[in-house]
Amino acid sequence: MPGPTRIAVLGADGRMGRALVRAVVAAGSDAAVLSAASERPGHAALGKDAGVQAGTGALGVELAGALPAKGAADVWIDFTLPSATEGVTAAAVAAGAALVIGTTGLGAEARAAIDRAATKVPVVYAANYSVGINVLLALVAQAARALGPSYDLEIVEAHHRAKQDAPSGTALMLAESLAGATGRQLASDARYARHGNVGARTASEIGIQAIRGGDVVGDHTVFFLGQGDRLEFTHRASTRDTFAIGAVRAALWVAGRQPGLSDMRDVLGLAR
Numbered sequence: 351m352p353g354p355t356r357i358a359v360l361g362a363d364g365r366m367g368r369a370l371v372r373a374v375v376a377a378g379s380d381a382a383v384l385s386a387a388s389e390r391p392g393h394a395a396l397g398k399d400a401g402v403q404a405g406t407g408a409l410g411v412e413l414a415g416a417l418p419a420k421g422a423a424d425v426w427i428d429f430t431l432p433s434a435t436e437g438v439t440a441a442a443v444a445a446g447a448a449l450v451i452g453t454t455g456l457g458a459e460a461r462a463a464i465d466r467a468a469t470k471v472p473v474v475y476a477a478n479y480s481v482g483i484n485v486l487l488a489l490v491a492q493a494a495r496a497l498g499p500s501y502d503l504e505i506v507e508a509h510h511r512a513k514q515d516a517p518s519g520t521a522l523m524l525a526e527s528l529a530g531a532t533g534r535q536l537a538s539d540a541r542y543a544r545h546g547n548v549g550a551r552t553a554s555e556i557g558i559q560a561i562r563g564g565d566v567v568g569d570h571t572v573f574f575l576g577q578g579d580r581l582e583f584t585h586r587a588s589t590r591d592t593f594a595i596g597a598v599r600a601a602l603w604v605a606g607r608q609p610g611l612s613d614m615r616d617v618l619g620l621a622r
Contacts, residue, residue: 354383355605357598358423358447361430362387363403363413366452366590370427371404373594375489381602386418387411400462420445425601429453429593435460439467448604449473450597455515468611472604476614477519479596483570486585486613488621490524490572491531497574501581502551503528504565504573508561516560517542520570525556530571 357374361367367387374384387400393415416424419437422445428438429452436459442449449467450452454477456464478484494503505528507521522536531537534554541548541555542572549556570588574580587593596614603617 354379354381356385356422356424357382357601358386358388358418358426359384359400359422360388360417360426360428360434361390362400363389363393363398364430364550366429368404368596369590369594370429370597371400371409372406373591373598375404375406375409376595377598377602382598384409384411385424386414386422388414388417396554399480403571417441418445422606423447425450427452427597429597432456432460436463437583438475439463443470447471448601449475450479450600450604450606452477452479452593452597454519459493465611469609471609472607472612473610474600474604474612474614474617476600477523478568479593479600479614480585480587481596481599481614481618482592483520483523483585483587484596484618484620486570486572486583487523487527487615490583491527493574493583494528494531497576497581498575499532499553500554502553502573502575503532504559504575506558506559506561506571506573508563508566508569508578510566511563513562517558517560518560518568518570520568521558521560524570524572528556530577531550 359367359370374382395413396415398413399408400411400413425448426442427450432455451494467473505521505524539554539556541557571584573582600617
């Protein structure tokens with residue numbers, strides 16, 4: 351029988367990296383094992399045990415200042431920085447490792463790098479790995495189709511004060527799900543952060559608003575606003591561990607697959 355999936359966590363001493371290490375351990379040694387952990391060169395924790403840093407106890411895996419070597423892991427999980435994405439994808443292809451990428455705020459070049467990598471190795475890329483959020487994506491699409499064009503569509507998201515991109519990648523995923531379900535084009539129909547005399551709302555708009563402050567991990571609400579009633583679908587994340595658990599689930603799913611680009615809805619087998 352095949353052994354556990356060997357997982358490498360990049361940026362393993364950041365808040366998300368530590369959550370990922372904990373999620374690998376929580377998956378159980380029969381399913382997954384942390385085989386490599388990396389941090390940026392010069393990081394203060396280099397050489398320390400990744401498990402001790404994450405609070406799981408010693409795992410015998412030291413934080414390295416370089417990306418994993420070829421053969422060190424079956425899957426790399428990367429939630430680091432957009433500026434690192436091109437280098438990470440190229441290195442993973444060279445190492446023959448599958449990729450799970452959760453970095454948000456990616457530009458066109460980084461997205462193109464993911465697409466190139468997916469022609470060589472299996473890749474899962476999603477802006478949000480919460481199982482709940484990905485179920486919400488399917489639910490709001492179903493609701494939009496059922497309710498029809500008489501309901502106005504709005505999205506409000508809230509995140510902690512340190513988040514640098516807005517709107518969140520998850521809000522954009524929700525907007526894309528609504529647009530796809532209703533035959534709209536997000537490029538022309540999205541309306542961001544209204545201010546001033548913007549005129550009356552058009553029927554085709556998908557409003558997207560961002561709130562920043564405090565330590566909010568991530569809240570997203572989709573509003574269906576009709577004449578006489580409204581529906582609100584809300585997801586609230588209370589800990590980064592929910593994203594880490596989903597990312598490890600994606601890593602277990604993608605290991606050993608053929609090259610190609612997938613997202614979390616593929617991992618969960620959800621309809622679009």
